[in-house]
Amino acid sequence: MRALREALAGFRRTPLLCALSIGAIGLSLVILGLFGLVAHNIGGAIGDVERRVEVVGYLLDDAASEQVRAARRELEALPAVESVRYVSKDEALERARRDLVEFSNVYGELLVNPLPASFHLRLREGFRTPEAVSETASLLAAYPFIEEARFGDEWVERLFALRSAATGIALALGGGFALVAMLLIVTTVRMAILARGEEIEIMQIVGAREGYIQRPFLLEGAVTGLVGGLLALGVTRLAFVVFPARFAAIESLAWLPHLWTAAGVATAAALGLLAAAFSVHREVGRAYGPS
Template sequence: MRHASPTPKRGAQSHAPQARSRLRAWARHHRAMLVDSARRLVKQPLGNLLTMLAIAIALVLPAALWLTLDSARLLDAELEESATLTVYLAREVDQSQAARVDEAIAAHPAVMTTRLVSAEQGMAEFQQALGLADALDGLEDNPLPASIVVRPAVPEPQAMQRLAEALEEMTGVDEVRLDLAWIERLRHLAELGRRLALALGVLFGFGVLLVVGNTIRLAVESRRREIEVVMLIGATHAFVRRPFLYSGAWYGLGGGILALGLLTLGNHWLSLPVAALAASYGAGFSLPQLDLAGSTILLSCSTLLGWLGAWLAVSRHLASMRAR
C-alpha cells in the first residue's frame, strides 16, 4: 500500500525569497531616487543654489546667536571664578590676629580659598591702581585696614549672602563687602539670551520649512502628469513621495553646508577687530567656532528640516489629488 507523499509548502518556501527581493527592490529604488534627485538639482544650479543660500541665511542667525551665548557662558564661568567677598578687619587687629582670623575663615566649609592683605599691601595696591603714589605718600597714618579676600566654594548669590552674614559674626571682622548686582544681571542676560536663541531657532526653522516646502511644491506641480500616471498604475504614496523627500534633504544639507561656510567667513572677518578690542582692555578673547559636534548638529537639523518641509509639501499635494 503506497502512502501519498506530503505536498511541499510552496507558500512558506517562497515567502522568504519574495521578502528579500522586495527589500532589494526597495533599496534599489532608494538609491536610484537619491542619485536622481541630486542629478535634478545639478541640472539647475543657479536656482537651487539660491534656495540653499536662503536656507543658509535662515540657519546662520540662530547658529551665530548660539555661538554668542556659548562665549557668554565661558565668560560667565570666568566671572564666577572672580566672584569674591572682601572681609575688612577691625583697625585694632594686629598681624598675628589677622592671620588667625584668616585661618578661621579658610576653615569655613563654604570657603574655597582666602588671601590675607595687610594694611601696607592694601595701600600699595591702592596707590598702584589709582596712580596716586606721590599724593598718598604724605599721609601720616594708613587709613586702610587689613582685609581678607575670600573666594566662595559656591558662587551663587544666595550662598554668598549667607556666607557674608556668617563671616560678619566672627571676632575681629568689621565689615564684609559683597556685590551681587553684576552676578544677577549676568544671569538675567544669559536667561534672556537663551530664550531669544530658542525663539529665533523655532522662527527660522519655520522659515526653512516654508522655503523648502514652496520649492518642492513647484517641483511637484511640474511633475503632476507623471505623478498621476504612476498612481494610476498602482504606485503608493510612499513611492511618489520618495524622490521629493530626497530633494528636500539635499536642499537642507546644502543649506547647512553654506551656513557653515558663512559662519566661518564671519568668524575670520570679525576675529581681528574683536581681538584688538579685547586687547585694548588688557584681556584675551577670541570668537568661538563650531566644533565637530556643533557642525554635525547643524547639518543634521538642516537636513531634517529640508526633509520635513518636502514631506509636508508632497503630502498636501497628494491629499488634494485624493480629494478630487
C-alpha cells in the first residue's frame, strides 16, 4: 500500500517524463499489435488455404486401369493423405462444361475428349505445409503414368513468406521502440530516485531494508509499462475497428487471441519492471553492495 502510494507520488512528481515513457512503450506495442494483427490474419488465411490444398496428378491417356487402381490404394495408404478422389476423363469434361460456361460451345463440338483423368489428393492436418505438399506432389509425380502433378505452391509459399516478413518487421520495429521505452523508464525512475535522494539516504542510514526502498520505484516502472501496454491495446483495437470500415477491400479481420493481448500487456509491465530494476540497482543498490 505504501509502495503504491509512493509510486503514484512519483507520477505526480515527473508527469511529462512519465507520459513520455507510457507513450513510448505504448507506441512500441501498438506497432507490435498492428503487425501482430496482420500476422494473425495472414495465419488465419493460410489455415483456410491449407484446408483447401489439393495435390492434383494428371494421368496419361494410356494408363492401364489396373495400374491406376493399384496406385490409388498406395496413395490412400500414405500418412499425409486424407482422401484420394479419381476424376475420369468423362467426369473432367462434364465438369468443364458445367464450370466453364463460356467455353461450352467449344466443349460441345469436341470429337475427342482432350482432358486427362486425374487424382485429387486432400492432405491431413499437419501435412499441409508447403514442404509436405511438395513432397506428396513428388510422390505422385513419380508414377510413370502421371504426366504432371500440381498444387498451389506459389501462393501458399507467398502467404507464408508474407507472414514471416510481418512477424520479422513487427519484432524489429517493436523491439526498437521497446528499447527506447525502456531507456525512458530507466530515466524516469532514475529521476524519481534522485528527487527522493535525501529520503533514500536517511532510509539507508537508519536501516531500512533494500526491498522497502526499492518497491515503490519497481512498482512505478511496472505501472508505467502496464499503462503503456493498455494504451497500446486500446489504440490497436481502435485501428482494428476503424480501418476495415474505411477500406472495403478488408472484409473481415479477426481480432487477436486473448492470450496474445494478455501476453502483450504483461510484457509491457515486465519491460517497465525490468527498466526500473536496472535503475534501482544502479542508484539504490550501491549503498548495500560491496564497494
